[in-house]
Amino acid sequence: MSNSSETWIILGATSSMARAFARKVAADGANVLLCGRDMDDLAASAADCTARGAANATALKFDARDTASFAPIITQAQAESGMINCAVFVGSMPTQSEIDAAPELIEGVIKDNYTGPAAFLQMLAPEIELRGGGTVVGVGSVAGDRGRIGNYVYGSAKAGFATYLSGLRNRLTRAGGHVVTVKPGFVDTAMTWDVEGMFLVAAPEKVATDILKAVDKKRNVIYTPFFWRYIMLIIRNIPEFIFKKMSI
Amino acid sequence: MSWKPLETMGWGRASAAFGDVARPERVAHLKKLLSLGAMPAFGMRRSYGDAPLTSSEKSLDMTRLDRVLDFDAATGLVHVEAGLPIGDLGRMFAAQDWLPPVSPGTGFATIGGCIANDVHGKNHHVVGSFGQHVTEITLIQGDKTRVITPNDSAEFQATVGGLGQTGVIASAKIQMMPCKGDLMVLTERRIDDLDEFFMAFEDATKDFTVGWIDATAKGDRLGRGVLEEGEITSGVNRSSGKTKSVPFNAPAWALSAPIVRLFNELYFRRVPRSGRTSVKPITDPFFPLDAIHNWNRLYGKAGFNQFQCVVPLNAKDSLREMLERISASGLASPLAVLKKMGAGRAGYMSFPMEGYTLAVDFPNRGAADYLIRDLTNMAREAGGRIYFAKDGVAKPQQIDGMYPDQDAWRKVVNEIDPTYANATNLVTRLNLRGPAPETKPAGESA
Numbered sequence A: 001m002s003n004s005s006e007t008w009i010i011l012g013a014t015s016s017m018a019r020a021f022a023r024k025v026a027a028d029g030a031n032v033l034l035c036g037r038d039m040d041d042l043a044a045s046a047a048d049c050t051a052r053g054a055a056n057a058t059a060l061k062f063d064a065r066d067t068a069s070f071a072p073i074i075t076q077a078q079a080e081s082g083m084i085n086c087a088v089f090v091g092s093m094p095t096q097s098e099i100d101a102a103p104e105l106i107e108g109v110i111k112d113n114y115t116g117p118a119a120f121l122q123m124l125a126p127e128i129e130l131r132g133g134g135t136v137v138g139v140g141s142v143a144g145d146r147g148r149i150g151n152y153v154y155g156s157a158k159a160g161f162a163t164y165l166s167g168l169r170n171r172l173t174r175a176g177g178h179v180v181t182v183k184p185g186f187v188d189t190a191m192t193w194d195v196e197g198m199f200l201v202a203a204p205e206k207v208a209t210d211i212l213k214a215v216d217k218k219r220n221v222i223y224t225p226f227f228w229r230y231i232m233l234i235i236r237n238i239p240e241f242i243f244k245k246m247s248i
Numbered sequence B: 001m002s003w004k005p006l007e008t009m010g011w012g013r014a015s016a017a018f019g020d021v022a023r024p025e026r027v028a029h030l031k032k033l034l035s036l037g038a039m040p041a042f043g044m045r046r047s048y049g050d051a052p053l054t055s056s057e058k059s060l061d062m063t064r065l066d067r068v069l070d071f072d073a074a075t076g077l078v079h080v081e082a083g084l085p086i087g088d089l090g091r092m093f094a095a096q097d098w099l100p101p102v103s104p105g106t107g108f109a110t111i112g113g114c115i116a117n118d119v120h121g122k123n124h125h126v127v128g129s130f131g132q133h134v135t136e137i138t139l140i141q142g143d144k145t146r147v148i149t150p151n152d153s154a155e156f157q158a159t160v161g162g163l164g165q166t167g168v169i170a171s172a173k174i175q176m177m178p179c180k181g182d183l184m185v186l187t188e189r190r191i192d193d194l195d196e197f198f199m200a201f202e203d204a205t206k207d208f209t210v211g212w213i214d215a216t217a218k219g220d221r222l223g224r225g226v227l228e229e230g231e232i233t234s235g236v237n238r239s240s241g242k243t244k245s246v247p248f249n250a251p252a253w254a255l256s257a258p259i260v261r262l263f264n265e266l267y268f269r270r271v272p273r274s275g276r277t278s279v280k281p282i283t284d285p286f287f288p289l290d291a292i293h294n295w296n297r298l299y300g301k302a303g304f305n306q307f308q309c310v311v312p313l314n315a316k317d318s319l320r321e322m323l324e325r326i327s328a329s330g331l332a333s334p335l336a337v338l339k340k341m342g343a344g345r346a347g348y349m350s351f352p353m354e355g356y357t358l359a360v361d362f363p364n365r366g367a368a369d370y371l372i373r374d375l376t377n378m379a380r381e382a383g384g385r386i387y388f389a390k391d392g393v394a395k396p397q398q399i400d401g402m403y404p405d406q407d408a409w410r411k412v413v414n415e416i417d418p419t420y421a422n423a424t425n426l427v428t429r430l431n432l433r434g435p436a437p438e439t440k441p442a443g444e445s446a
């Protein structure tokens, strides 16, 4: 488990899943770098992490759509000793109907969920290799397992990110690093608050606990809560000629 | 995209409301929502009745704004967001020798709820009410943000115990209490009747005292129970605090009269004649029911109500009549609590007064509503009052005169919120703010 000689970079730290995760690594005494766009909110979360036991907690600007915001975070992390870990919680999910009405929204969805975080991790990877260890947690979504009429743009971005993570895992393993791909089902966050038809909704704290367990055990891909593995197993195995007529 | 149509219930599950609820996770989002118009907020809905409920209007769930914004280990002054459960605050800083000075009977109550009801704990006779330890409150009133301290006398007193009517509490500073640890030496002894209870409370010397009362007992045994006295001791509890939960609604017979009588008999006899002393993690005596999640489901689908009143010391014998009425009704549940309160209170509408407080749960069936209203009248005639955090059934005229500072409170809140945008179901039901303006002008923020 994490200790004061570890640093966690948390991207998208204003989300409730990221907050729950940050609290847990803070309680273990880690050094946390909370990265996101709402600086007031990040400052509040940094104070909270400090109160909960973080060795240090810092708020830093990160915008998935602005690659210029990446380097200062990496530089800050490089100044820390010990392992550098990174948990990626960034993402955005406009509804499919919003995207249908304004197709140009796709670019932002891809940047937030895939290319932004991937570009960041690409910059971080050499540092993990240099230090001979460190864990990357990439939070994707079960939506990335199969394109569905309800949110296939979001799903495709998450799928791209998942493929990127598997490649990064392949690379970092050689240097002693590790990558955990996390596929949460429905989680009770601001993103899903007003979405209809949610079921088996998990608390962010539960997801954070599952992620930390997976980090400890060096798991490669986890579904959280675990039963989503079986739900998605079924969904992935529906033949395409049937699936294309379904709306789930 | 912020609003979700939701049915909300008070802890007793006998009061419900249907309305649009937003649950902001960032202060910027909270401010944005409120800039479009003021509305009520709620915490963990641990109030039993309709205090946290708002029908057919918008309201805010504050539980995701639950961070510690600052903590000074040297002075014990802590700044927290309003949605933080008070139990978390206790767990977080006990190892650094600081505890919340006042904790209600559940650790799930949020700081916002503890302020808005000016809650009391088992040490009320020593340290007073929660609001007396609050040094600063950040309020959001529509598109305005205000930071108030006890020096802003009227607005502060209208906010503490003020049922959320002065605006949404975003954060507050609390002066914590130094402690040697979070273990408690707990002494329990049997009390055979009400007079013995009164005497025991007069003689009590410990910081924490509370009485469990067998509300089914009659005759010679009327008012019998168990007195618990506790004192915090050194050592820190590191147990995992595993919880259980009640997965579904219990059937109606679960809390029927014979079962409650049997339970109470056993509960009474659990404590040996000679009394007993033990050392426990503070959470056990502080939050005895929190170990079982959703214990409110034990009352079945219809839910339950709690009656809680306080009567002045010189009218303490009115409690005997109340207990007679309760035991005769056959409606009492095992949950009944007696406690001697001090005079400490921090707001115009704060519940505490020097005297005795009695709290009893009643399953929501038969004549329970009628019984509670009867008890409410008895409390009023005794010069006492009922606790809004628990009420879901009283009528407006029954409240008249119970809160002597109600006019002062009305003046402040009606000035801050002239359109009654902050009015919750309880405030409306009891007409606490006086006649509402004809209509709520649409889109106007208070």
Ligand SMILES: Cc1cc2nc3c(=O)[nH]c(=O)nc-3n(C[C@H](O)[C@H](O)[C@H](O)COP(=O)(O)OP(=O)(O)OC[C@H]3O[C@@H](n4cnc5c(N)ncnc54)[C@H](O)[C@@H]3O)c2cc1C
Residues within 6 Å of the ligand: B011, B040, B041, B042, B043, B044, B045, B046, B047, B048, B051, B052, B062, B082, B083, B103, B104, B105, B106, B108, B109, B110, B111, B112, B113, B114, B116, B117, B118, B119, B120, B121, B122, B163, B164, B165, B167, B168, B169, B170, B289, B389, B390, B424
């Ligand atoms: C098992 C149990 C034991 C209890 N024991 C005690 C006890 O010993 N002593 C005692 O005093 N009380 C006790 N209570 C009552 C409880 O402490 C109060 O009802 C408390 O207010 C609940 O906090 P909450 O966060 O659930 O608030 P809610 O019930 O959600 O709301 C209570 C009130 O506060 C307002 N409010 C909440 N948050 C905000 C905010 N951020 N801004 C503005 N207004 C807000 C609401 O509008 C409402 O009027 C007990 C309750 C239970 C369930």
